[in-house]
Amino acid sequence: MASGSRSLVSSIRSIESANMKAALITVGDELLIGQVVNTNAAWIGNQCTLSGLELIRSVTVADSESSIHTELDASLNIADVVFITGGLGPTHDDITRESVASFFDRPLVLNSELLENIRSRFEKRGEDMPESNSRQAMVPRGFTTIVNPNGSAPGLYYEFGEDRETKRLFLTPGVPHEMKAMFLEQIWPLVVSPEMKGSIRTKTILLTGIGESSLARRLSATEELLDDNLTLAYLPGLNKVRLRLTAHTFRDQKATERMEKLDALVHDLVPTFIYGYDNDTLESAVVGRLIEAGKTIATAESCTGGLLSNSLTNVAGSSAVMMGGVVSYWNESKIRDLGVSTEALQRHGAVSEQTAAGMAQGIRSRFDVDLGVATTGIMGPGGGSEGKPVGTVWVALADATGVKTRLLAVGEDRIRNKERTVTIVLDMIRMWIS
Amino acid sequence: MASGSRSLVSSIRSIESANMKAALITVGDELLIGQVVNTNAAWIGNQCTLSGLELIRSVTVADSESSIHTELDASLNIADVVFITGGLGPTHDDITRESVASFFDRPLVLNSELLENIRSRFEKRGEDMPESNSRQAMVPRGFTTIVNPNGSAPGLYYEFGEDRETKRLFLTPGVPHEMKAMFLEQIWPLVVSPEMKGSIRTKTILLTGIGESSLARRLSATEELLDDNLTLAYLPGLNKVRLRLTAHTFRDQKATERMEKLDALVHDLVPTFIYGYDNDTLESAVVGRLIEAGKTIATAESCTGGLLSNSLTNVAGSSAVMMGGVVSYWNESKIRDLGVSTEALQRHGAVSEQTAAGMAQGIRSRFDVDLGVATTGIMGPGGGSEGKPVGTVWVALADATGVKTRLLAVGEDRIRNKERTVTIVLDMIRMWIS
Numbered sequence: 083m084a085s086g087s088r089s090l091v092s093s094i095r096s097i098e099s100a101n102m103k104a105a106l107i108t109v110g111d112e113l114l115i116g117q118v119v120n121t122n123a124a125w126i127g128n129q130c131t132l133s134g135l136e137l138i139r140s141v142t143v144a145d146s147e148s149s150i151h152t153e154l155d156a157s158l159n160i161a162d163v164v165f166i167t168g169g170l171g172p173t174h175d176d177i178t179r180e181s182v183a184s185f186f187d188r189p190l191v192l193n194s195e196l197l198e199n200i201r202s203r204f205e206k207r208g209e210d211m212p213e214s215n216s217r218q219a220m221v222p223r224g225f226t227t228i229v230n231p232n233g234s235a236p237g238l239y240y241e242f243g244e245d246r247e248t249k250r251l252f253l254t255p256g257v258p259h260e261m262k263a264m265f266l267e268q269i270w271p272l273v274v275s276p277e278m279k280g281s282i283r284t285k286t287i288l289l290t291g292i293g294e295s296s297l298a299r300r301l302s303a304t305e306e307l308l309d310d311n312l313t314l315a316y317l318p319g320l321n322k323v324r325l326r327l328t329a330h331t332f333r334d335q336k337a338t339e340r341m342e343k344l345d346a347l348v349h350d351l352v353p354t355f356i357y358g359y360d361n362d363t364l365e366s367a368v369v370g371r372l373i374e375a376g377k378t379i380a381t382a383e384s385c386t387g388g389l390l391s392n393s394l395t396n397v398a399g400s401s402a403v404m405m406g407g408v409v410s411y412w413n414e415s416k417i418r419d420l421g422v423s424t425e426a427l428q429r430h431g432a433v434s435e436q437t438a439a440g441m442a443q444g445i446r447s448r449f450d451v452d453l454g455v456a457t458t459g460i461m462g463p464g465g466g467s468e469g470k471p472v473g474t475v476w477v478a479l480a481d482a483t484g485v486k487t488r489l490l491a492v493g494e495d496r497i498r499n500k501e502r503t504v505t506i507v508l509d510m511i512r513m514w515i516s
Numbered sequence: 517m518a519s520g521s522r523s524l525v526s527s528i529r530s531i532e533s534a535n536m537k538a539a540l541i542t543v544g545d546e547l548l549i550g551q552v553v554n555t556n557a558a559w560i561g562n563q564c565t566l567s568g569l570e571l572i573r574s575v576t577v578a579d580s581e582s583s584i585h586t587e588l589d590a591s592l593n594i595a596d597v598v599f600i601t602g603g604l605g606p607t608h609d610d611i612t613r614e615s616v617a618s619f620f621d622r623p624l625v626l627n628s629e630l631l632e633n634i635r636s637r638f639e640k641r642g643e644d645m646p647e648s649n650s651r652q653a654m655v656p657r658g659f660t661t662i663v664n665p666n667g668s669a670p671g672l673y674y675e676f677g678e679d680r681e682t683k684r685l686f687l688t689p690g691v692p693h694e695m696k697a698m699f700l701e702q703i704w705p706l707v708v709s710p711e712m713k714g715s716i717r718t719k720t721i722l723l724t725g726i727g728e729s730s731l732a733r734r735l736s737a738t739e740e741l742l743d744d745n746l747t748l749a750y751l752p753g754l755n756k757v758r759l760r761l762t763a764h765t766f767r768d769q770k771a772t773e774r775m776e777k778l779d780a781l782v783h784d785l786v787p788t789f790i791y792g793y794d795n796d797t798l799e800s801a802v803v804g805r806l807i808e809a810g811k812t813i814a815t816a817e818s819c820t821g822g823l824l825s826n827s828l829t830n831v832a833g834s835s836a837v838m839m840g841g842v843v844s845y846w847n848e849s850k851i852r853d854l855g856v857s858t859e860a861l862q863r864h865g866a867v868s869e870q871t872a873a874g875m876a877q878g879i880r881s882r883f884d885v886d887l888g889v890a891t892t893g894i895m896g897p898g899g900g901s902e903g904k905p906v907g908t909v910w911v912a913l914a915d916a917t918g919v920k921t922r923l924l925a926v927g928e929d930r931i932r933n934k935e936r937t938v939t940i941v942l943d944m945i946r947m948w949i950s
Binding site for chain 1: 590828843896898
């Protein structure tokens with residue numbers, strides 16, 4: 083990038099005070115009608131957190147001037163920094179630039195340097211610039227442009243008010259990689275002061291094998307550690323719960339220290355249910371422990387159909403401990419590949435404790451591993467009976483000392499049933515190692 | 517579900533006029549700070565569109581009473597129907613119920629029937645109901661409860677105002693499968709009148725094996741069929757593209773007819789790349805065709821680690837054609853279970869055309885199926901070399917007439933590499949059947 087480009091944003095004053103509040107407006111019909119999931123909002127929210135800005139409101143509106151005016155007014159009322167993404171493109175439905183200009187009653191002025199930049203982008207690709215793109219070189223009077231390293235639509239910056247009352251407004255395109263590059267390379271380095279970074283710290287404790295309500299009950303002693311500057315949130319998932327700890331270190335310099343105490347207390351209260359932190363997955367925790375312990379594993383899957391081995395092999399480095407497996411949808415394969423006895427299958431059926439145990443032992447000896455794991459069940463929607471309704475699952479773990487089995491009743495939905503079963507089995511493997 | 521449960525929402529009046537405006541408030545710190553991507557907003561936006569409601573605003577706020585009050589006020593000012601999701605759980609940070617009650621100045625009243633329902637949910641699982649869950653049986657006076665078939669937090673409904681000025685408010689939990697079931701089974705059937713349904717019609721054509729740009733070029737002839745009442749959107753995914761056709765039948769009565777013409781034209785222009793419509797998956801299309809053709813299949817997976825068999829077995833009824841498979845991470849298993857020759861492995865390596873072909877033939881004869889499918893490759897991040905960099909994958913299909921192989925270069929990211937490989941292999945199976 084030319085050094086001249088960078089200077090375009092040098093007039094932005096860095097934000098130094100803590101506890102700045104931010105608001106986000108994402109513009110686009112495609113977001114409202116659900117054609118596109120708004121991943122930009124999550125990304126910007128996460129970036130704000132990392133940078134010490136508190137995002138307090140995120141709103142999505144259609145490409146409509148009056149909606150943009152309404153939300154801009156509401157956002158500027160409650161936030162110090164307002165981000166608007168989307169609607170800066172060249173087509174007729176892109177009206178964010180014009181709407182913001184009319185909100186501040188500013189005329190749009192052609193920026194000829196910008197026009198040349200846009201034109202040369204097209205020339206480099208051997209194309210003529212379509213006339214419609216010249217709109218992207220129009221800048222509301224008093225606004226500063228922000229370089230877009232990945233596209234033709236520049237960003238825009240505007241500030242007004244004095245000192246502590248200063249309001250800052252940023253406009254970026256909605257195309258994710260253009261928006262992200264603009265934030266990372268242009269906006270954050272100039273806006274966020276070093277002190278602000280890390281003014282909000284978060285830590286997420288990952289648990290499985292316990293429900294949200296039981297967990298909350300067991301953690302009731304943590305309540306007295308919490309206040310506005312140290313919070314605890316429960317995020318339930320499918321047979322998993324995430325606990326998010328947030329510390330506002332600007333408002334309370336001891337918040338980080340207190341967060342560590344809170345973390346330690348959670349550990350004391352529910353030690354066995356915690357499998358990891360932040361971006362860990364249950365499968366990465368399990369594979370990591372297997373590698374540490376030097377234990378190998380193989381899988382015999384009927385009802386989970388490969389999801390268990392798929393989860394384990396999603397982890398980089400898993401080939402050191404995961405030797406492989408058999409997916410035995412066909413009963414014949416349970417007998418031939420896994421050595422389940424014909425008698426067990428006939429007397430107890432494919433979904434039975436005996437068959438699960440036989441499969442786990444069979445795969446263990448076939449792949450010559452420390453731990454053989456098996457699943458067999460009825461995932462639905464068909465195949466249930468009165469004695470064995472949909473959701474009936476037998477799982478088994480076989481090691482040198484014998485076989486452990488467990489009966490599960492997972493639910494009605496086929497794909498969720500597979501996921502729940504695998505989560506429970508992974509947790510059983512985790513407990514087996516420790 | 518008891519019939520009494522369903523009658524709980526019978527007091528909701530159905531919305532009959534067209535062009536009703538809706539607003540959505542999603543509550544949760546985890547959404548604002550980007551820990552969770554707001555897929556609920558996209559899903560509800562899509563559902564509104566399908567039901568003929570125009571979602572004009574979607575806002576996300578923290579678990580904060582004052583923020584909920586502000587957004588509720590703003591939303592009720594501009595919309596006829598307001599949806600609020602999230603914050604109905606049992607923990608201390610769930611404050612949506614209380615905030616909405618205080619907004620309308622309504623006391624919370626214990627609903628003992630509801631309390632019994634919640635208690636019995638826990639009893640069925642052999643647990644005592646934690647005291648904190650009793651909050652979920654508190655209902656703001658004048659509000660109606662909505663049954664939650666999948667969780668303990670009931671939804672809430674409130675309406676006020678007369679006739680055309682009636683405002684409707686719905687509260688649902690934020691857990692996606694609870695929220696979705698509540699919308700599909702409880703809210704929509706009673707709220708949306710038959711005339712409203714279908715005022716906007718959409719159809720999504722699903723394609724694979726062609727990129728977005730090539731597709732757009734091939735479909736340039738469709739442009740003259742499009743206008744404001746009939747639109748076409750490109751939604752690219754991982755080796756897949758979705759084409760969304762939208763017809764506004766209220767504004768143009770012939771829009772549906774025109775959409776069918778557009779669909780037919782797309783079919784004429786790119787017939788081989790289309791694998792399905794709307795909610796079809798590539799795997800369901802493949803399994804459906806296998807069942808129709810009466811052809812059986814088995815899989816031999818090295819690098820995809822079970823993802824291929826998992827995808828196939830995600831389809832209900834797949835056990836009729838999917839006999840099973842082997843995950844052979846361990847080279848020994850490629851030799852013993854799949855009959856790959858030691859010589860092929862030693863001379864050409866595990867990631868080679870010869871090994872892939874041997875695996876496909878081996879699994880075909882082992883499971884006695886019509887089609888044997890194999891994958892072997894280097895998914896990364898480790899394991900690459902100059903001759904075989906990360907992303908090198910060999911796949912093979914073996915049938916009675918011989919073996920077809922194909923070399924892929926998929927990319928750098930392990931999990932995306934597995935997904936891309938499986939998409940390409942599924943498409944090869946689809947082409948094999950036709």
